[in-house]
Amino acid sequence: MKPSNIIDLNDRKAVEDFVNRFDYIICDCDGVLWIDKDVIPGAPQTLNKLRSLGKKIIFATNNSTKTREEFLNKLKTFGFVANLKELFPSSYTTAIYLQMIKFSGKVYILGSSGIAKELAKVHIESFGVGPDETPSNWSPGMADFDLDPNVKAVAVGFDNQLSFPKLAKACSYVKNPKCLFIATNRDETYPSSKPEVVVPGPGALVSAIETVTGRESISLGKPGTFFFDCIRYIHPEIDPKRTVMIGDRLTTDMVFGHNNGLKTFHVQTGIGTFEEMIDFARSDKSEDQLCVPEYYAKSLAQILPFL
Ligand SMILES: [Mg+2]
Structure with a gap:
């Protein structure tokens, strides 16, 4: 009942x-x-x-994996009537937020291209999307990567090319209290076409960085x-x-x-x-x-x- x-x-x-x-x-x-x-x-x-x-x-x-234009195409392909002004993926709300606070600097992205493309539209430079060039067998004894001093924010979304070096870089930037720590969203999982398969969402990455750095993210999603x-x-x-x-x-x-x-x-x-x-x-x-x-x-x- x-x-x-x-x-x-x-x-x-x-x-x-x-x-x-x-x-x-x-x-x-x-x-x-x-x-x-x-x-x-x-x-x-x-x-x-x-x-x-x-x-x-x-x-x-x-979902921050796509831009508004990409979501609009998906909607139209499925037969939904829609226009660009109606679309609010968290990739876009991240760009609006950084604009509203008059952000200046680069963004390190632990996420997908949707965030990078929406940031580029408002003239914010970013990097990090895709596979990392650091060897995947990277270990603590190889802590030899350089951090870019112009990175003033880390934005976290769904990243299916996550690697240990990428997580280490994100944590290293966030450890600096002057670096903004943005969660495009904190979803624990993504819907899966097979109910027995669990797809971890950005919340898993955000929690990992919070645990490592002791900082709390600014969450821009629902x-x-x-x-x-x-x-x-x-x-x-x-x-x-x-x-x-x-x-x-x-x-x-x-x-x-x-x-x-x-x-x-x-x-x-x-x-x-x-x-x-x-x-x-x-x-x-x-x-x-x-x-x-x-x-x-x-x-x-x-x-x-x-x-
Ligand atoms: Mg949903």
Whole structure:
């Protein structure tokens, strides 16, 4: 049995009431619209229908592996209507943050090309993406690499070419208290097409650097409030009270919604399950209550027949 205050969007009345409560949708991508290279059935039709009803859509993803243009291409390939101004990957919010603080210096990236390309668009130099030239059998006795004195920030994202030397370099830069330490996001895992395969997310790398250096990162992804500040910077007219956050991850998307005064809708096509939602709802801990959505559905497609 689910707690009665969480509404299953499985009939016309519930969906109509829901849709009348918001003008803006902030929609997560991985696990809601697609899983890796596979679109989630019915997601494009549902979002496009909501758009045709006058709802404004923001695509907000902690994923920092791509640029806005690359995400736009992916959305269009899958049949979503979208435009560049609606896209907020954490690669882009990192660039906005550094611009807002008038950052000057180079950025060492433990992450993917999306961050480097978004930084380049705002004229911030960076390096570190891709394989490191230091031998992979590098050991503490070979602590012979030079640090670039112009590096004033380290940005951490999803890095599938992580190596021990790259981690050592990131930690060495962050050890300097004058170097900014930025987590594009702290997701523990990425959605996997095989449930038994666990894909570590940037949170694993951020925690490793925090453990080594004793410093805490500045987190620019969901569930932090900075991500919403970024959206508001580009869309100042957005009203949190008339906005719904749609996401699959209870510990980031739903918390992000609550932290920013948004309505919350959990779709169970990605990381967070119905059972986890119920466990959070039954918990007495206030931090667990932040993970509980107001609405849920098995998928975005579930609400389509009622729109
Ligand atoms: Mg997700």
